[in-house]
Amino acid sequence: MSAVLSPALPQGAPPPEAAALAQRLARETQGETLFDTASRGRYATDASIYQIMPVGVFVPRTAQDVAIALDIARSERVPVLARGGGTSQCGQTTGAALVIDTSKHLRSVLAFDREAMTVDVEPGMVLDHLNAWLKPHGLWFPVDVSTSAQATLGGMAGNNSCGSRSIAYGNMVHNVAGIEAWLADGRLLRFGPLAGLGAAEREIADFVRGLADAQRDEIEARWPKVMRRVAGYNLDIFQPQSERPYTADGAVNLAHLLVGAEGTLAFTRSLKLQLQPLPQAKVLGVVNFESFRSAMDSAQHIVKLGPSAVELVDRTMIELSRANPLFRPVIEAALLGAPEAILLVEFSGADRTAQRVQLRQLVELMADLGLPGSVVEMPDEGPQKALWEVRKAGLNIMMSLKGDGKPVSFIEDCAVPLVHLAEYTDALTEVFRRHGSRGTWYAHASVGTLHVRPILDMRRDGAAKMRAIAEEAAALVRKYKGAYSGEHGDGLCRGEWIEWQFGPKINDALRAIKTRLDPANLLNPGKIIDPPKMDDSSLFRFAPGYRTIPLKPVFDWSAWNVQNDALTETTSAPGSGGDNTGGLAKAVEMCNNNGHCRKFDAGTMCPSYRVTRDELHLTRGRANTLRLALSGQLGADPLTGDAVAESLDLCVGCKGCKRDCPTGVDMAKMKLEVTAQRRLRHGLTLKDRLLAGLPQIAALASHWPAPFNLRNRLPLLRRLGERWLGLSAQRALPSFRRDTFWRAAPSLKLASREQLLAAAKPVVLFVDTFNGHFETENALAATQVLQAAGYSVFAAQGEQGQRLCCGRTQLAAGLTDEAKANARQLLDALAPLAARGIAIVGLEPSCLLTLRDEMLSLGLGEDAATVAGQALMFEEFVAREAAAGRFAPALRATQQQILVHGHCHQKAFGTTPASLAVLRLIPGASPTLIETSCCGMAGSFGYEARHQAVSMQMAELSLLPALRAAPDALVVADGTSCRHQIADGVQRQALHLARVLADHLVDPLVNNPTDRPAAPLAP
C-alpha cells in the first residue's frame, strides 16, 4: 500500500499540496481553514510525547463541510486525520494530514429514543455534555472516561475508550449501537447490526467474516481473552474473544469494526449509543491494605461481589493527597492507620438495600481474606464524591513534576488477568528499578488495567529506556496472557506492538481490512497499519537536540529551572536546570497537552475557550504557541511575534489555569511576561500609557473630576475615545470623584503607624486605586466594619504619607521596572508591619492578590515574602478573626436572597469560601456562590472595543443568566470590574462584601457609607 504522504513528513513547512487544499476548502465550504504555522503547530500534538506538523487544519461548520473536505482532500491526494478533543495519549491525532476538528461545531444530539434507550449524536459532542443532556431523562452513557469533560464521543469511539466502571458497563465497543461514516472514497455508509445492513455495508461484513474465518485458529490462539484489549481492529466481531461479549445477545454489529480504528477506516458522521438507567444510588467501601501486593491479590476476589468500580490508590498517591490541606481530611476519612494501598470499591444501581448487602459482603470477604476491620464504609454520596476527586487530584500532582524528566505514558494500560495482577505489578516495579525509574500505580484494578508512568527524559536517554522498559513489560504481558494495549489505543506509541500481540497472519488480515476500506491510505496513515517505531525520535515533541532561544525574562521563573531525579522524584535547586530562558521555557513545557482546560463545568479555566471553542484561545493552545515560539519553531523571534500575541489576545489573565490546570500552567503570568517583552521591543501605545498611569490620573482628576468625566457624558468623545484609544464607546468608564477615601480619611479615626504598633487589635487596610478613588464607599465600609469590631485600622501609606500601589496596571502594560519601583516602595512601608505579624487587608482582589503572586516573582527578596505572608483579602481576614472569636460585631438579620460572584483571582486563590463564611455571620443569611468563570471584564479587557463583544459573551455564559433568574437577590461581588460588568449586563448594582457587612452593623461607629450616593460606575 502506498501512503500519499509519509506520516513522518519533516516538521515545519507545509507540502506543496497545502496551498491548493487551503484555497479550495476556503472557497467550497463554510468551515474555518487554518494553515498558518502556529495553527498547524497547535494541532501537531496531543497528550502523547509526539509532534507531527499537519498539512493544515479544517474546522467544519456542518457535516456537509466534512463531506466536501474529504472529497477535496482525496482529489488533492492529502490524507485526513479526524480529531475530537485531541486528548489521546499515544499520538493518534498527530500526523502529516489535513486535521479535521469536529469538536467546535459538530456536537449536537441528532435523535433520541427513550423507549429503546438510544441516542444519536454528532462525533464532536463531549461526553459530559451528553450526560448532562440525558440526566433529566434518568439515563446516561456509562463509558465514564477520566477525560469526560473533554473527550468527544467520536474520539472515544475512535480509541475504544473505557471508563472506571467498565467492569459493569464495558468499553465503547460494548456500548456503540451504530455508526454512520464516510469511507475514504466519499461514500456515506451505515454500520450497524448485521441483519439490517445495506448492500455496500454487507459486502464489507462478508469480507471481514472471510478474513476472520480464515484466521479462526490464529484468533483463538493469539487474541487476548481480557475485556480491556483495544489494539488493532476488532476482527473478533465474528468470533467473540472478549470476556464480555460485544453485544448483549451475541449478534454481530459491523459498527464495532470501526470502534478502536483510530480514524483509519472511516470518518464518523454520527454515532448511535446504547444508554443505561442512571444509578439511583451508590455505596463505597474503602479497603485498606498493609501491603501493595495484598491489594493486588484481593482484586480478583472483590470483583466477584459485582462492584461497579474497583480503583486503586497507592501509598505515593495517598501521601500526595495528605500533603494537600484541602484533601487531607477527605483522604484521612478513608484511611485506617497508614495503609500501603487502598481499593475504592463501589456498588451502584437502583436498589440501595442490595448495595448495603454488597457492602456487608465486602466487609466479610476481607475478614475471610485475613483482613478483618480493613473496610471504611461510605454510604453517603458527599464523602464518596470528595474521595473520587482526591483520587483524580493525586494523579494531577504526580503530573506536575518539574524538570525535563516527565512521567511518560506508553505502558500505562497493559491489562492482565486479575489472578496475575500481583505478580505482574511486582515484576514491572522491578523492571523500573533496574532502569533507574519508578512508577506510581493507580486506577482500574477491577479489570487488571493499572496505570503507571515511569519518569523518562525524552531529550536525553528517554527513548532508549522507553524501548527497554516496553520490551520487558511486553514480555510480562505475554507471560500473563494479557493485552499490551488495554485502554488508550495504539497511535504512534503502540502501533508497532500490534503485530507482536497478534502475530503476522492476523496483522495481514488487519492490513487487508485497511486496504479494502481505504485503499489509498488516506485516513490517518501510519496508525495501526505501517506504524513507525515508538522510539522514532524524529517524531518526539522534545526530541534530542530540542533547543530554546536564549532569553532574559523579566519575571523570576527559576522555580521551573530545575531537573529531577527519576528514582526519588526530588528536584534540584531553583535555577540549576540549564534553561537558557531562565525557567520560562520549562514553565511553558509543563503543559503536557492533556486537554483538561477544554472543560466547561464549574471552575475558572478557561473563559476565552468557552466563548470561542478555538484551540487558539485555550490554555493548551497558548502553551503550545509559546513552546513553539520559544524553541524557534515559529521563527527567530521567541516571544514578541504576532502568533504569540494572537494566541494571548483573549487571555483575560484570570489565573484559572494556575489553579485548575493539573500541572499548574500559569498563563496569566506568562501573558505578563510576553507583554513586558513586547513593550521592550515595540514600546507603549497611548492607551497602554493611560491605563498604566491610572493611579496617578485618578489622584490628579480627583481635584477637577468634571472635565475628566466628560468622556462618559458626550457621545462624540466616546466615539473619539474608541477611535484613538480603542476604548469601547458602549462602555461607561468609572467616574472620577472629589470625595475620595483619602479626603475622608482625617475624619475616620484611623490609627497612625505608631498607634498601630501599640494596638491590641491592629490591622493595615490596603486601600487600592479603585476603592480609594472610584468606589470610596467600599473602603469606608471596610474601615467602619473593622473599627466596629474593635480593630485599630491603619490605612496603608509610606512613612511620609505616600499612597501605595500594587503596580497591577503597570504590570498589565508591561512596565515591569515601574511596577518594581512601586512594589519596592510598598514593601519598604509594609514589610516592617508584616514582620510584626500585622495583617495587610485588601478589598480589590486583583490588587491585593498581586502582593501574594506577581510581587513574589519580581526579584524583590525576603520583604516580598514577608508581606505576602500577611496579605489577606478582607473576607479571609474577617473569616479568620471570626473563627478565632476576635470579630463579633452585632449584625442585623436578613431574609434576602444573597448571590455571590467570586472574582477570578479570588477563585484562583480559594478565598470564596471565606466570603460565604463571612456572609453567614449575618443572622438569617444563606449566601449562594454563583458557579461562574470570568465575568469577562477582567481589568481593562472588557473596556476595549475589540474585546467588548467577547467580554459580554463571557458574562452571558453563566453570570448574567444566574442574576436574571434571581431579580430580587442581593448581589455580592468584590471585583471592581465584575461590578461594572454586572451593572452593564443586568443594570443591577452589586455590592462589595465590606458594604454588605457595614449595612448590617447594628451599631455603626463611623460615618455610614450607605448615607453616601451609590458608586458611580455607569452614569
Ligand SMILES: Cc1cc2nc3c(=O)[nH]c(=O)nc-3n(C[C@H](O)[C@H](O)[C@H](O)COP(=O)(O)OP(=O)(O)OC[C@H]3O[C@@H](n4cnc5c(N)ncnc54)[C@H](O)[C@@H]3O)c2cc1C
Ligand atoms: C489525563 C488523561 C486521562 C485519560 N483517561 C482515560 C480513561 O479513563 N479512559 C480512556 O479510555 N482513555 C483515557 N484517556 C485517553 C483519551 O482521553 C480518550 O481516549 C478519549 O476518549 C479521547 O477522546 P478525544 O475526543 O480527545 O479524541 P481524539 O484524541 O481527538 O481522537 C481519538 C481517536 O479517534 C479518532 N477520531 C476522532 N473523531 C473521529 C471521527 N469523527 N471519525 C473517526 N475517527 C475519529 C481520532 O483520529 C483518533 O484516532 C485519557 C487521557 C488523558 C490525557
Ligand code: SF4
Ligand atoms: S494547559 Fe494545563 S490543563 Fe491545559 S492541556 Fe496543558 S497541562 Fe492540560
Ligand code: SF4
Ligand atoms: S489566565 Fe484565564 S483566560 Fe488566560 S489561559 Fe488561563 S484560564 Fe484562560
